[in-house]
Amino acid sequence: MKTVIETKNLVKVYNGGVAPVKAVNNVNIKFNEGEFTAIVGPSGSGKTTFLNLIGGLDKPTDGEIFIENVDISKLKERKLFDFRLKNIGFVFQSYNLIPVLTAKENVSFIMLLQKMKSNEMNKRAEELLQAVGLGDKMDVRPSKLSGGQQQRVAVARALASKPKFILADEPTANLDTQSALNLLDIMARLNKEENITLLFSTHDQRVIDRARRVVTLIDGAVSEDVNK
Amino acid sequence: MKKILKISWRNIWRNKIRSSIIIIAIIIGIMGGIFSGAIRLAAEKQQFEEAVDNRTSHIQVHHPKFVANPEARFYIKNGIHIAKEIEAIDGVHSVSERSVVEGMVASANLNAGVRIKGVDALAEALTTNLNSLITEGTYFENEGRLPSIIIGEALANTINVSVGSRIVLTFQDIKGEMISASFVVEGLYKLSSRRFEESTVFIQSKNIYDLIGKEKHVTEIAVVIDDVDNYRLMAEKIRKAFPELDVKHWADMEPSLYYSLEFLNQNLIWMVGIIILGVSFGLFNTILMSVLERVKEFGILMAIGMKRTKVFLMIIFETIMLSFIAGVSGLILSYGMIRHFKVKGINLEGVGAEGLEDFGYATVLYLDLDPQMYFQIGIMVMVFAVLAAVYPAVKAIRLSPVEAVRSE
């Protein structure tokens, strides 16, 4: 199976506080194409830090991160912007969407940044919104959508750029149980049907079992890695 | 790019109240700036017009000694002839040759020192429009027993005479001897320069020749040229043609007016600019606030791969569009305002401006503004607005995406 992400001796140290914090401590891990992984662990265990590193948002203190064959830890800031745009889909906990754009425009926007043709763009945006169950909310602005619906638009947007994988840091943190399960079901379905590689972090016991692989971090190190 | 413009445009209307307030502030700033600039300009222009059109004319020619000693003996030889020659110079519109002397005017019980101008009624009308300034009586129409004199309203009040009154002029003749003669007040003229009105009287030159003891006695030639802006050139031309005479243009004769006009012409745009600069600080504050509020949003845009330059442009476009709307509306409204006051005028009477007349200012101002000014102000508003947006925009894009994503 094709490896999409591989980290080697990945370390991230924060020197901010009283003593340096090893937020990610020597992580060696691989994620293959089509995997649907939950990163779990107590608060402060390094989940966000880990996802930010493999998402190219943050620089490691040490170690390497390979996305397919590219070591992104060596990429320059400018290159990273482009790399993220082309290869990685992001779903954040909140503030995902541009408030002044409609759902469809939000999804199209990332394709526009990728300079996709506009008719292709429109078609794909519509398909993706249908896929996340928002076919009837295409022309609605985020403020008129529920939290769960907003996260689904974010998932559609993350997919729009045809990324190598999607990172979602606590995508359900602000959602009620029903919306959280609903979002995870959609993600699971996309994973199964379209073979999309998905990683999400969560605290949320309700959604962990939707994932097919569960990686547990404790103090920045992998303490458990279970494939179901 | 189009999409970024669209987002910027919509972002403006996200906080309608804030955007409206800043738009209104810019509009008021522009209108205030233009109004105060235009009113200054109108005051100076009006003063200029009166000074030049009704008093000094564009150029005056004298005997060189007459300037310091305005005595009858320092007259221009062949004055009438020289006046004709000057009138024939290309670019000269009209001339008025005058016999000017210093003297006294006396009514039944009061007297005052005055400058007596003996003029040709028609030539004077053509150069200084004296005929149109008559508020009471007539302009050298009567042929009575006594010769006519036209005096200022202010002088009439001072020496307590009115149209039809008899007054006596006393002055030196060409040999330096004092002579007196009676005149009848035929008309009163009014100018906003009270000083001029109080000190200048007009009689017809034909009435002064006898008294002064010389036919065709000319001490002053007032010249009106076709194009005011050419005054220096024309003065030089006349100076070259008559090197033995003293030739002065209006700026020599009214230096303070000249300098204040020059100053205004050069600095009006800055006077307006300072007001607009003040408004820009408000704009700066608003943009900074609206950017800081959206740090998280910009961070996420950068996280998903939107380049910093695009985020930067997005913020700058917002300001450009905002200031464009405000600038254009401000200028249109200002144009309307200036148009209104151009026709109607602004009456400064009753706002304590009565005293202004004593300084030669008119009390009703008709505003006008060089169309170029609107353009310059428009550019200025945009430039200031962009400058005001640069710092917030730079601040927004300096942020690293992780920080933005993390800041809850």
Ligand SMILES: Nc1ncnc2c1ncn2[C@@H]1O[C@H](COP(=O)(O)OP(=O)(O)OP(=O)(O)O)[C@@H](O)[C@H]1O
């Ligand atoms: N910018 C920073 N400067 C200093 N320390 C940091 C910074 N960001 C994170 N940390 C520290 O790194 C460690 C890991 O943080 P991280 O946010 O990755 O944990 P997490 O597992 O995502 O926690 P949570 O479940 O609460 O989101 C924590 O001890 C945190 O305090």
Ligand SMILES: [Mg+2]
């Ligand atoms: Mg976290």
